[in-house]
Amino acid sequence: MAEKNQNQYQLPESNAYRRSDQESLHTMEDEEAKRKKRMKWTIGIIAFVIFQVVQALFFVLVIMKFKSPKFRVGDFAIQTLTVGTQASPSFDLSFVAPIRVKNTNWGPFKYDASTINFTYGGVQVGQAIIPKSKANFKSTEKIDVDVTLSSGNLSSDINSNLGSELSSGVITLTSQGELKGKITVMFMFKKKKTSQMNCTMAINTTTKMVQSLSCK
Secondary structure, three states: OHHHHHHHHHHHHHHHHHHHHHHHHHHHHHHHHHHHHHHHHHHHHHHHHHHHHHHHHHHHHHHOOOOOOEEEEOOOOEEEEEEOOOOOOOEEEEEEEEEEEEEOOOOOEEEOOEEEEEEEOOEEEEEEEEOOEEEOOOEEEEEEEEEEEEOOOOOHHHHHHHHHHHHHOEEEEEEEEEEEEEEEEOOOEEEEEEEEEEEEEEEEOOOOEEEEEEEO
16 A cells, blocks of 8 residues: 555656656747747848948949049041142031040039030131030930031141141141039939040041041
């Protein structure tokens, strides 16, 4: 009887151990779940911070990096050309100048009206008027203007050099201009920029074609 009673008292104690083990197991599972949840939150926060940093760097280094647009005369075909002789040097020239304003910024470039001066030997021989306009972001604005050039204002010294060029069959002209405007990014960030033109063109008087054209 004593042994039977002893077994009766031991059974509840065994059940208590099992309950304790189960509770410990559930506690460990809960702790593991919480740990994984905290880890996910930590990884998410770190990823968000990294994304924000990359986005900020991209914004500062790419979008907010204002560059002066390129202002150039493109290749053109000569409409009329008459030249004198080495003894009596002169030229009259007309063409349509394809002006190109290349804007590589992430915002439009709005510029004021301007003038392009065409020179020979440092003396102005003609002009082209550029109207007020804008070049949209990441695009090239194309403007075609009529140009008429004449050597009528050249001095005798420069005419002497012109005579030598006419005998060689090639005359060299230059064009200079400046565009002043403002670049606007995201409708609120603005920056004043100036675009310069400095082009040199060689005109073949025999073929009446542009032999070479280079711009800085």
